[in-house]
Amino acid sequence: xxxxxxxxxxxxxxxxxxxxxxxxxxxxxxxxxxxxxxxxxxxxxxxxxxxxxxxxxxxxxxxxxxxxxxxxxxxxxxxxxxxxxxxxxxxxxxxxxxxxxxxxxxxxxxxxxxxxxxxxxxxxxxxxxxxxxxxxxxxxxxxxxxxxxxxxxxxxxxxxxxxxxxxxxxxxxxxxxxxxxxxxxxxxxxxxxxxxxxxxxxxxxxxxxxxxxxxxxxxxxxxxxxxxxxxxxxxxxxxxxxxxxxxxxxxxxxxxxxxxxxxxxxxxxxxxxxxxxxxxxxxxxxxxxxxxxxxxxxxxxxxxxxx
Amino acid sequence: xxxxxxxxxxxxxxxxxxxxxxxxxxxxxxxxxxxxxxxxxxxxxxxxxxxxxxxxxxxxxxxxxxxxxxxxxxxxxxxxxxxxxxxxxxxxxxxxxxxxxxxxxxxxxxxxxxxxxxxxxxxxxxxxxxxxxxxxxxxxxxxxxxxxxxxxxxxxxxxxxxxxxxxxxxxxxxxxxxxxxxxxxxxxxxxxxxxxxxxxxxxxxxxxxxxxxxxxxxxxxxxxxxxxxxxxxxxxxxxxxxxxxxxxxxxxxxxxxxxxxxxxxxxxxxxxxxxxxxxxxxxxxxxxxxxxxxxxxxxxxxxxxxxxxxxxxxxxxxx
Numbered sequence: 168x169x170x171x172x173x174x175x176x177x178x179x180x181x182x183x184x185x186x187x188x189x190x191x192x193x194x195x196x197x198x199x200x201x202x203x204x205x206x207x208x209x210x211x212x213x214x215x216x217x218x219x220x221x222x223x224x225x226x227x228x229x230x231x232x233x234x235x236x237x238x239x240x241x242x243x244x245x246x247x248x249x250x251x252x253x254x255x256x257x258x259x260x261x262x263x264x265x266x267x268x269x270x271x272x273x274x275x276x277x278x279x280x281x282x283x284x285x286x287x288x289x290x291x292x293x294x295x296x297x298x299x300x301x302x303x304x305x306x307x308x309x310x311x312x313x314x315x316x317x318x319x320x321x322x323x324x325x326x327x328x329x330x331x332x333x334x335x336x337x338x339x340x341x342x343x344x345x346x347x348x349x350x351x352x353x354x355x356x357x358x359x360x361x362x363x364x365x366x367x368x369x370x371x372x373x374x375x376x377x378x379x380x381x382x383x384x385x386x387x388x389x390x391x392x393x394x395x396x397x398x399x400x401x402x403x404x405x406x407x408x409x410x411x412x413x414x415x416x417x418x419x420x421x422x423x424x425x426x427x428x429x430x431x432x433x434x435x436x437x438x439x440x441x442x443x444x445x446x447x448x449x450x451x452x453x454x455x456x457x458x459x460x461x462x463x464x465x466x467x468x469x470x471x472x473x474x
Numbered sequence: 475x476x477x478x479x480x481x482x483x484x485x486x487x488x489x490x491x492x493x494x495x496x497x498x499x500x501x502x503x504x505x506x507x508x509x510x511x512x513x514x515x516x517x518x519x520x521x522x523x524x525x526x527x528x529x530x531x532x533x534x535x536x537x538x539x540x541x542x543x544x545x546x547x548x549x550x551x552x553x554x555x556x557x558x559x560x561x562x563x564x565x566x567x568x569x570x571x572x573x574x575x576x577x578x579x580x581x582x583x584x585x586x587x588x589x590x591x592x593x594x595x596x597x598x599x600x601x602x603x604x605x606x607x608x609x610x611x612x613x614x615x616x617x618x619x620x621x622x623x624x625x626x627x628x629x630x631x632x633x634x635x636x637x638x639x640x641x642x643x644x645x646x647x648x649x650x651x652x653x654x655x656x657x658x659x660x661x662x663x664x665x666x667x668x669x670x671x672x673x674x675x676x677x678x679x680x681x682x683x684x685x686x687x688x689x690x691x692x693x694x695x696x697x698x699x700x701x702x703x704x705x706x707x708x709x710x711x712x713x714x715x716x717x718x719x720x721x722x723x724x725x726x727x728x729x730x731x732x733x734x735x736x737x738x739x740x741x742x743x744x745x746x747x748x749x750x751x752x753x754x755x756x757x758x759x760x761x762x763x764x765x766x767x768x769x770x771x772x773x774x775x776x777x778x779x780x781x782x783x784x785x786x787x788x789x790x791x792x793x
Contacts, residue, residue: 461588
């Protein structure tokens with residue numbers, strides 16, 4: 168196995184992992200505290216990407232686009248919470264699925280109306296376009312390193328907020344018994360809006376960071392959302408730590424599987440059999456991982472306590 | 475226990491009228507020379523079969539599967555893959571569709587049914603997505619682009635499906651059979667255990683029912699009925715692609731079931747009808763028709779408990 172390729176693919180896996188974490192963190196918090204399944208979480212990923220693309224093209228500055236897109240995504244998240252989501256906390260999961268599926272259709276169509284059917288692409292600034300030497304003889308794009316760093320920073324910050332601050336204490340208390348928190352005089356509705364908005368911003372950040380590499384396109388959040396679901400199911404729904412470790416695990420296994428599986432299969436199968444079966448098996452890998460974990464631990468790796 | 479026993483569906487005349495309309499529709503459509511509407515009705519009825527199969531687990535057993543369209547895909551590929559090898563034997567394709575869907579339901583069900591609530595929803599979703607990506611990555615069968623099926627299932631010349639009206643009556647027959655089957659299952663001893671497990675699984679186990687096996691059986695039956703819908707869909711469209719099992723298709727199936735009313739016999743069929751009619755009518759007016767559908771779904775989620783199917787039954791069981 169080529170060690171240069173291995174290092175590069177591990178970094179690529181990490182990059183996918185932190186993007187998944189940014190999506191999964193919001194999902195798992197919203198589910199843990201409000202018992203709310205949000206299928207439309209991927210829409211914030213898309214909306215963040217489109218805001219950033221438009222603003223970047225407008226101001227001709229990625230930094231400005233990024234900084235303005237985040238509060239806009241937050242605003243969209245808060246408006247959605249106030250208008251729709253808030254009214255569904257009391258409903259059962261089936262109604263939540265239906266409503267958030269409806270939200271996806273609305274979001275995708277609105278983006279279609281505003282930005283047209285084509286995706287939006289924009290270039291990175293020159294500074295971020297180069298490559299750096301990560302290990303002797305191994306070069307890797309600066310921008311992808313930046314994505315990994317931002318993701319890890321946010322993860323650390325989120326851990327600090329949840330574990331060390333008053334808001335975090337309320338979030339943890341809300342996750343184990345939200346009625347009691349309300350009874351103790353905390354404005355639980357305000358807390359819900361805050362958490363939902365924070366989840367939307369993190370999803371938006373993930374979307375706008377990936378947009379320069381791929382593009383901002385309609386429905387871009389719908390596929391990665393399913394992988395984020397796999398992540399939180401593996402990690403244990405409601406657990407931030409589980410979301411983080413699950414995201415890195417899924418990111419690494421998916422990326423490494425796609426690049427090295429055919430090589431490994433060639434050791435045991437004929438060349439042709441390996442080449443035809445490897446893509447299918449590597450596509451299934453993370454789901455097989457999920458099934459295996461759930462078979463032994465139906466609540467995921469780190470089920471939150473008190474449920 | 476008496477509450478669990480569902481009264482036979484009321485308002486028989488409405489059902490008879492609907493069947494009569496469906497029986498006569500091909501003649502009317504031929505007279506008006508509007509073959510497009512025959513296609514609309516066929517798609518409607520195939521989706522009604524799929525939605526009814528979902529209703530069996532979602533409405534009656536409380537298992538919210540968000541990956542049900544995978545069985546449509548499996549059924550359709552059971553037509554497409556043999557056809558790719560010039561194998562058009564209808565019985566073989568049908569057996570593959572039912573067997574493949576049943577097997578997939580059995581294997582995934584063994585894992586899914588160990589979990590509850592939100593986990594179950596997300597796992598069914600993930601397994602369906604797994605099949606989606608698997609078929610996307612198999613280049614041999616067209617990958618992303620799918621396969622074109624050049625001839626429909628062949629029943630040794632006994633029943634020629636190439637004739638659209640023949641296919642129409644086959645679909646109608648399958649729909650009626652499905653509704654009859656669901657009605658019989660739900661009102662049988664088996665169905666009572668299933669519905670009992672929905673309202674209180676632990677109590678049913680305490681009474682002595684191995685509910686896991688009952689629920690798994692129900693899950694497999696539902697998958698097989700949906701596989702049948704997929705087999706019909708493959709024959710009807712003549713083109714299959716992984717897109718048929720994309721998770722948004724499963725979301726649409728759930729929308730149909732809830733629009734019509736989960737846990738009512740005719741609800742899913744009515745939901746499918748509303749869905750397809752909306753699509754057909756609105757799509758002619760605006761390309762942005764999904765916006766209105768989305769808004770409708772949000773409103774139904776908030777206000778429309780029980781759906782439209784409640785209208786067709788005098789006494790609905792436990793909602």
